[in-house]
Amino acid sequence: MKRVTIKDVAKHANVSIATVSRxxxxxxxxxxxxxKKVQASIKELNYFSNTLASNLKKNSSNVVGIVIxxxxxxxxxxVIKGIEDHFGHAEYVFYIASSDDKPEKERAILKKxxxxxxxxxxxSTIGGNDEFIEELRQLNMYVISVDRRxxxxxxxxxxxxxxxxxxxxxxxxxxxxxxxxxxxxxxxHQDLSIGIERLEGAEKALAEVGKDFRYYDxxxxxxxxxxxxxxxxxxxxxxxxxxxxxxxxVTGLIHAIYEELDEVEMLKYPIASYGEIVxxxxxxxxxxxxxxxxxxxxxxxVAKLLEKRxxxxxxxxxTYEIKNSLERK
Amino acid sequence: MKRVTIKDVAKHANVSIATVSRxxxxxxxxxxxxxKKVQASIKELNYFSNTLASNLKKNSSNVVGIVIxxxxxxxxxxVIKGIEDHFGHAEYVFYIASSDDKPEKERAILKKxxxxxxxxxxxSTIGGNDEFIEELRQLNMYVISVDRRxxxxxxxxxxxxxxxxxxxxxxxxxxxxxxxxxxxxxxxHQDLSIGIERLEGAEKALAEVGKDFRYYDxxxxxxxxxxxxxxxxxxxxxxxxxxxxxxxxVTGLIHAIYEELDEVEMLKYPIASYGEIVxxxxxxxxxxxxxxxxxxxxxxxVAKLLEKRxxxxxxxxxTYEIKNSLERK
DNA sequence: CTGAAAGCGCTAACAA
DNA sequence: TTGTTAGCGCTTTCAG
Numbered sequence: 001m002k003r004v005t006i007k008d009v010a011k012h013a014n015v016s017i018a019t020v021s022r023x024x025x026x027x028x029x030x031x032x033x034x035x036k037k038v039q040a041s042i043k044e045l046n047y048f049s050n051t052l053a054s055n056l057k058k059n060s061s062n063v064v065g066i067v068i069x070x071x072x073x074x075x076x077x078x079v080i081k082g083i084e085d086h087f088g089h090a091e092y093v094f095y096i097a098s099s100d101d102k103p104e105k106e107r108a109i110l111k112k113x114x115x116x117x118x119x120x121x122x123x124s125t126i127g128g129n130d131e132f133i134e135e136l137r138q139l140n141m142y143v144i145s146v147d148r149r150x151x152x153x154x155x156x157x158x159x160x161x162x163x164x165x166x167x168x169x170x171x172x173x174x175x176x177x178x179x180x181x182x183x184x185x186x187x188x189h190q191d192l193s194i195g196i197e198r199l200e201g202a203e204k205a206l207a208e209v210g211k212d213f214r215y216y217d218x219x220x221x222x223x224x225x226x227x228x229x230x231x232x233x234x235x236x237x238x239x240x241x242x243x244x245x246x247x248x249x250v251t252g253l254i255h256a257i258y259e260e261l262d263e264v265e266m267l268k269y270p271i272a273s274y275g276e277i278v279x280x281x282x283x284x285x286x287x288x289x290x291x292x293x294x295x296x297x298x299x300x301x302v303a304k305l306l307e308k309r310x311x312x313x314x315x316x317x318x319t320y321e322i323k324n325s326l327e328r329k
Numbered sequence: 330m331k332r333v334t335i336k337d338v339a340k341h342a343n344v345s346i347a348t349v350s351r352x353x354x355x356x357x358x359x360x361x362x363x364x365k366k367v368q369a370s371i372k373e374l375n376y377f378s379n380t381l382a383s384n385l386k387k388n389s390s391n392v393v394g395i396v397i398x399x400x401x402x403x404x405x406x407x408v409i410k411g412i413e414d415h416f417g418h419a420e421y422v423f424y425i426a427s428s429d430d431k432p433e434k435e436r437a438i439l440k441k442x443x444x445x446x447x448x449x450x451x452x453s454t455i456g457g458n459d460e461f462i463e464e465l466r467q468l469n470m471y472v473i474s475v476d477r478r479x480x481x482x483x484x485x486x487x488x489x490x491x492x493x494x495x496x497x498x499x500x501x502x503x504x505x506x507x508x509x510x511x512x513x514x515x516x517x518h519q520d521l522s523i524g525i526e527r528l529e530g531a532e533k534a535l536a537e538v539g540k541d542f543r544y545y546d547x548x549x550x551x552x553x554x555x556x557x558x559x560x561x562x563x564x565x566x567x568x569x570x571x572x573x574x575x576x577x578x579v580t581g582l583i584h585a586i587y588e589e590l591d592e593v594e595m596l597k598y599p600i601a602s603y604g605e606i607v608x609x610x611x612x613x614x615x616x617x618x619x620x621x622x623x624x625x626x627x628x629x630x631v632a633k634l635l636e637k638r639x640x641x642x643x644x645x646x647x648t649y650e651i652k653n654s655l656e657r658k
Numbered sequence: 659c660t661g662a663a664a665g666c667g668c669t670a671a672c673a674a
Numbered sequence: 675t676t677g678t679t680a681g682c683g684c685t686t687t688c689a690g
Contacts, residue, residue, distance in 0.1 A: 665684100
């Protein structure tokens with residue numbers, strides 16, 4: 001069946017296409033009689049407005065892109081939920097895409113988004129595209145960065161958490177409850193704000209008590225963290241406290257620990273986790289302390305800012321920091 | 330900065346817009362000299378084609394919608410990954426949206442997709458929109474259903490798993506290893522193929538040995554399953570084998586079991602799980618058997634079919650069934 | 659091989 | 675209050 005257009009409706013209702021447009025958009029003035037006629041025709045012909053054409057004309061779009069590094073992290077799913085809940089699917093449609101931790105893929109997605117005239121993009125970057133992102137912004141595309149800062153000449157809106165402070169608190173607490181143990185840090189992403197800041201926070205806490213540590217790079221990746229545990233075990237056969245600077249690496253660690261150690265042995269490797277994992281409470285003996293993040297709230301804040309910006313309320317770029325909390329077993 | 334259009338490029342390169350269009354799309358014939366001039370201008374002016382306009386003219390779009398019931402189920406994440414991997418982000422952009430288990434939201438998303446001229450939509454329905462979906466198909470929108478069948482007059486493409494058989498095998502096996510125990514079934518979604526078929530499979534296995542069972546409706550929902558465990562515990566203080574007909578409910582059960590029971594007590598409630606959960610292997614004492622689903626393969630099959638259909642290779646609607654496997658501890 | 663011109667479906671002046 | 679009309683940026687005949 002051919003798609004019904006505004007023309008068809010106009011003809012059927014015996015009015016001009018302008019009138020149809022008016023009742024569809026609820027803009028301007030139409031007599032009650034005409035309005036009814038048009039609405040009846042719309043129903044009868046089963047007409048749907050073609051957003052493509054409408055957007056082309058209006059030079060806008062109701063598209064907001066959400067670009068995240070991976071689908072398989074509950075954290076980002078909650079961020080998305082926070083954003084969507086705020087808008088209640090009223091006006092915007094969200095393109096959600098995963099860069100799969102690949103800069104080239106992130107770039108491809110951003111390009112598509114630009115070509116699709118996305119009104120805004122919410123970006124949790126994997127890095128390596130700062131220059132391209134700057135180009136997009138030059139083209140008047142509104143970009144808000146989440147969780148991971150983008151370093152640019154022009155500053156931009158940014159919603160994040162108190163990475164440094166959280167990592168500091170987490171480390172401080174681990175040092176308190178496991179004072180006698182050796183300490184290792186499992187980090188990664190030294191090219192991203194998130195990686196740098198968290199490591200700095202942890203290092204600061206260790207420096208304050210003059211404690212030495214060993215650093216392992218797990219790339220914020222589950223598999224890599226799992227494999228790395230073999231090294232940790234070999235390097236510290238007597239055990240050590242592990243500070244994992246992100247949640248997916250903790251998932252990897254837990255897998256490794258349960259595969260390789262028995263119930264007694266595993267207690268030699270207590271984990272301080274930045275972020276929560278599934279079944280967090282069940283693994284509380286392995287993870288005596290952790291940082292509780294607030295991804296849903298991050299999503300809400302993103303949405304609030306988004307709304308402001310899209311409706312044109314332009315003002316100085318803003319950084320909003322969500323505060324995490326420290327949870328003990 | 331104003332967006333650069335094809336006009337600007339044409340002017341800058343001293344050719345007509347038609348020529349620019351030709352080199353952009355690699356269609357028709359252009360002299361090498363002109364081609365170079367145009368390409369140089371495109372680069373210099375930083376031109377991006379406006380897909381909106383292009384699609385309007387071509388009456389197409391490179392949009393494929395993926396509508397799933399929830400973001401927080403690893404199963405669907407894997408399906409998405411399978412689809413995306415097949416296309417390698419070459420030609421299409423995927424709108425991924427969650428209906429949040431709400432028919433109205435699903436409907437709203439589908440409407441947006443229609444208005445956006447989506448070329449195809451991959452739908453894992455929550456139900457209640459069969460009529461509306463039929464309308465979309467009348468409007469020439471290609472819909473492929475995944476995991477959950479849509480009952481319509483006109484049959485449609487459908488990728489699924491062998492629900493009945495899997496549930497049957499799972500139940501059979503549980504009866505074998507826990508022959509003496511009472512059995513309960515934790516199911517849900519009796520309005521969806523997935524719910525009906527799995528229950529039928531389980532019931533068949535039970536009927537074959539003349540074993541009675543009790544049915545609990547957990548709506549394929551984690552929280553609900555968690556709460557339901559209290560009832561199960563009360564109804565079967567001596568323990569029982571629990572057949573959970575989907576993975577998220579198992580997550581709920583595990584939470585409940587670990588909160589409410591000690592290590593010995595929990596063994597009285599072995600779970601046969603349809604689908605895998607995070608840390609599946611770690612909970613193998615609680616979940617001695619489970620069905621391993623193949624969501625990634627489902628995604629691949631979806632993509633393959635999608636490709637065929639989009640490129641116009643029309644033929645009879647097709648149902649493709651992926652075979653699951655039974656895993657023992 | 660190239661350019662002029664029509665038109666995709668819609669919106670928004672502007673005139674009536 | 676309504677209809678006419680000029681485009682939005684692009685593709686695609688059709689002449690040249």
